[in-house]
Structure formats: structure tokens, C-alpha cells
Amino acid sequence: MANPKITFIGAGSTVFMKNIIGDVLQRPALAGATIALMDINPQRLEESAVVAGKLASTLGVPAKVETYTDQKKALTGADFVVVAFQIGGYEPATVTDFEVPKKYGLRQTIADTLGVGGIMRGLRTVPHLWKICEDMLEVCPEAIMLQYVNPMAINTWAIAEKYPTIKQVGLCHSVQGTAMELARDLDIPYEEIRYRAAGINHMAFYLKFEHRQADGSYRDLYPDLVRAYREGRAPKPSTWNPRCPNKVRYEMLTRLGYFVTESSEHFAEYTPYFIKEGREDIIEKFGIPLDEYPKRCVEQIARWKNQAEEYKKADRIEVSKSKEYASSIMNSVWTGEPSVIYGNVRNNGAITSLPDNCAAEVPCLVDASGIQPTYIGDLPPQLTALIRTNVNVQELTVAALVTQNREHIYHAAMMDPHTAAELDLDQIWNLVDDLIEAHGTWLPEWTRGSRRQRVA
Numbered sequence: 001m002a003n004p005k006i007t008f009i010g011a012g013s014t015v016f017m018k019n020i021i022g023d024v025l026q027r028p029a030l031a032g033a034t035i036a037l038m039d040i041n042p043q044r045l046e047e048s049a050v051v052a053g054k055l056a057s058t059l060g061v062p063a064k065v066e067t068y069t070d071q072k073k074a075l076t077g078a079d080f081v082v083v084a085f086q087i088g089g090y091e092p093a094t095v096t097d098f099e100v101p102k103k104y105g106l107r108q109t110i111a112d113t114l115g116v117g118g119i120m121r122g123l124r125t126v127p128h129l130w131k132i133c134e135d136m137l138e139v140c141p142e143a144i145m146l147q148y149v150n151p152m153a154i155n156t157w158a159i160a161e162k163y164p165t166i167k168q169v170g171l172c173h174s175v176q177g178t179a180m181e182l183a184r185d186l187d188i189p190y191e192e193i194r195y196r197a198a199g200i201n202h203m204a205f206y207l208k209f210e211h212r213q214a215d216g217s218y219r220d221l222y223p224d225l226v227r228a229y230r231e232g233r234a235p236k237p238s239t240w241n242p243r244c245p246n247k248v249r250y251e252m253l254t255r256l257g258y259f260v261t262e263s264s265e266h267f268a269e270y271t272p273y274f275i276k277e278g279r280e281d282i283i284e285k286f287g288i289p290l291d292e293y294p295k296r297c298v299e300q301i302a303r304w305k306n307q308a309e310e311y312k313k314a315d316r317i318e319v320s321k322s323k324e325y326a327s328s329i330m331n332s333v334w335t336g337e338p339s340v341i342y343g344n345v346r347n348n349g350a351i352t353s354l355p356d357n358c359a360a361e362v363p364c365l366v367d368a369s370g371i372q373p374t375y376i377g378d379l380p381p382q383l384t385a386l387i388r389t390n391v392n393v394q395e396l397t398v399a400a401l402v403t404q405n406r407e408h409i410y411h412a413a414m415m416d417p418h419t420a421a422e423l424d425l426d427q428i429w430n431l432v433d434d435l436i437e438a439h440g441t442w443l444p445e446w447t448r449g450s451r452r453q454r455v456a
Contacts, residue, residue: 010085011037012044170344272421
């Protein structure tokens with residue numbers, strides 16, 4: 001069997017690239033792959049090439065590593081396209097997404113998925129994803145795009161809307177990652193857990209969360225999770241970030257009856273309940289880490305400086321298996337060996353209580369035929385209702401991008417649950433204007449111009 005070509009757009013995301021390529025090269029059918037790394041930053045690209053080469057050397061596999069600064073050349077003949085980039089970077093774009101809303105008293109935690117920060121990131125990101133699609137149609141039309149960029153749902157929706165023939169899946173690690181966290185909270189081995197989740201990215205819910213018993217039957221774990229929370233035994237202190245105690249999701253479990261797959265720091269800004277000006281008691285009670293994403297960015301930048309030097313000096317690089325789905329998908333498509341992943345795809349009736357054209361996160365079967373979403377049916381009505389509040393924002397952001405209609409940017413911000421709970425209409429419109437002005441050329445040209453007045 002021939003070896004695949006795997007193109008990585010945004011390869012300067014070196015730590016992420018290391019995890020994905022490390023997973024890929026540990027699979028025998030993929031170990032001889034051509035790894036095409038592409039980035040616009042020559043220094044980060046070279047660092048990534050060194051890491052990828054040392055991964056192959058450590059594992060003793062015949063993979064070939066190539067580097068490109070030209071996107072179309074990197075994509076030519078690709079079988080799989082991994083996308084991981086951040087348009088505008090931490091500075092200036094992410095800083096802008098946080099600091100401008102603060103002037104209006106609107107505070108955020110992550111700001112990369114929903115809210116005014118997520119809307120702006122979508123406006124910056126989608127046009128470049130569309131450029132990748134255009135290049136793929138020209139030089140690798142049958143390739144599968146594995147999209148790891150936020151805002152995931154907006155991106156996936158926008159790609160499906162404008163380039164429906166592109167084979168794509170949006171990938172996140174929140175479903176499997178949260179299942180591992182919950183198993184730890186309950187002191188149950190993750191391998192003994194069975195679950196089924198569905199919804200949208202960062203707002204999917206475990207419809208089933210069960211523990212395999214000695215006799216082979218399965219026991220519902222939801223009563224155990226609620227009891228552990230009420231008795232103060234869960235959530236356990238975070239092993240990776242002490243700023244994020246994870247109480248928001250457990251509280252919502254007691255209100256909705258289901259556990260959400262994305263972290264508490266994310267979920268707090270997707271709803272109108274937790275981040276309120278003048279209500280520091282709520283923020284303190286649930287341990288909501290405001291400005292969390294900028295803090296992570298600063299920490300990651302500092303950590304990478306040390307890590308990059310270590311990688312350059314090392315002869316070998318330690319390789320472990322990550323919880324990302326990318327290598328599993330590639331292996332299943334390439335070999336026909338089936339696997340099940342959670343992917344973000346055009347809904348197309350998989351979740352019957354959500355719009356067909358939205359981006360749904362559902363279990364997918366992967367084999368030689370590609371990525372095939374499974375049927376879910378209706379979600380419980382309270383979950384559908386909450387998810388729709390986020391779908392509204394996604395839909396209007398995509399509408400703004402597709403029609404190049406600036407009015408829909410205001411509409412998207414108006415519909416955002418957290419923004420609408422904190423600001424009045426004039427504040428929302430003025431905030432959108434300020435964000436567009438502050439982002440300048442990082443946003444598409446059609447977004448710029450004079451401040452808009454509402455229709456008389």
C-alpha cells in the first residue's frame with residue numbers, strides 16, 4: 001500500500017503538531033507518511049521540522065518531513081489536511097477580544113468559541129479556511145480536512161455552507177477528555193466507562209454515562225455524579241490548572257440532568273448565569289477564571305521558549321499517545337479498520353431537534369468510506385433549548401460571512417446569551433463597532449467602514 005501525504009497547515013503550533021504527528025507515526029500503516037509542514041513563520045516552521053524529524057528518528061520509522069511556506073504547494077497531492085492556526089495570534093487579536101469588551105463591563109474567560117470574542121475570531125478565521133478549501137479543490141480535492149481551529153462550530157458550518165464538496169470534520173478533545181475527568185472524580189477506571197454524547201462543539205452533553213459491571217451489564221453513573229457534587233467529593237482539584245475548579249458544569253448537571261462535555265471556564269461564558277457585573281459572589285462561588293485564555297497564552301509562550309531549546313539539543317524526543325482523534329481517523333480511512341470518533345459535521349438530520357445546516361457534534365463511524373455521522377434523534381428539550389441559544393449566534397456569524405453583510409455581526413452579538421445579559425442594545429452595537437475598528441485589517445475588508453446606525 002502506498003504511503004499517505006499528510007499536510008499540516010499551521011505547523012508552527014509545534015506542541016500540537018508534535019502530538020498529532022507523534023500519534024500518526026506510531027501507527028504502522030502511517031509510519032512511512034510524507035509529512036508536509038506549512039507555516040508563515042519560518043522560525044516556528046523550522047522548529048517544527050526539527051521536532052517532526054526527531055520523532056521519526058526516535059520511533060525508527062521511514063516518514064519523510066517536508067517544509068513549505070507556500071500553502072498550495074504544501075497541499076498538492078495531500079490525502080489528509082490538518083489545520084491548526086490562530087489568525088491574529090495572541091497579540092494583537094486575542095488581547096483585543098478581551099480588552100475592548102472590558103471597557104463595557106463585559107468580561108470573558110476564553111472568548112474563542114462564542115460571545116463577542118468568538119464572533120470576532122470567526123470573522124478573522126473563516127476567510128482563511130475558505131482559501132484552504134479553494135486550494136484543496138484545485139490540488140487535492142479528495143483529501144479530508146481535519147480541522148482543529150476555533151470557533152469550531154462556526155468554522156465547520158461556514159465551510160459546509162460555501163464548499164459543500166470538501167470532506168471535512170471539526171475535531172476537539174472535550175468529549176473524551178471530560179469522560180476521563182469524570183472517571184477520575186468517581187475513582188473508576190476510564191476503560192470501564194461507556195458513554196454517548198451529542199450536541200454542538202463545546203455544548204454537547206452525555207446522553208448516557210455508564211459503568212460496566214462485573215456481570216457485563218452497565219449502571220447509570222449520573223446519580224453518583226450528583227451525589228458526589230452535593231457531598232463535596234466532586235469535582236476533584238484540577239491536576240492541570242488550579243485556576244479552573246470545574247464547578248459550573250456540576251451545577252448545571254443538577255439543573256439540566258445532563259453533564260456538558262466542555263470545561264466550566266468555557267461553559268460559564270456560553271450562558272447568561274455565571275459572569276455578571278457586580279456579582280463577584282457568583283464568580284467566587286463557582287471559581288470562574290476570568291481572563292483565563294490570555295493567562296494561558298502567556299504561560300504557553302514562556303513554556304515554549306524553554307521547550308524549543310530542549311528539543312533542539314535532544315537526540316531523541318519522548319513520544320506518548322495523545323487523546324486526539326486525528327491519527328485514528330487517518331488510520332481507519334487508509335486501512336479500512338473501523339473506529340468511532342466524535343466529530344463536528346453538518347447536522348443533516350443526525351440531531352433532529354437542531355437545524356439541518358448547523359454544525360453538530362456526534363459520534364461518527366470512520367472506515368475506508370470516510371467519516372459517517374450516526375443518528376441521534378431528538379435531544380431532551382432543555383438541552384435543545386440551551387444549545388439553540390448558541391446556534392443562533394453561530395448562524396448569524398456565518399450569515400455575515402457568507403453574505404458579507406455587516407448588519408449580521410450586530411445581530412449575532414445581540415443574540416449572544418452572555419453579552420445580552422450584560423449590555424443594552426446601544427452598548428452592544430457600539431462594542432461591535434469598537435471591536436471592528438480595533439481589529440482593523442485582521443478582519444475582512446467588507447466588515448470595515450463607518451459606524452452603522454440602526455434602521456429608522
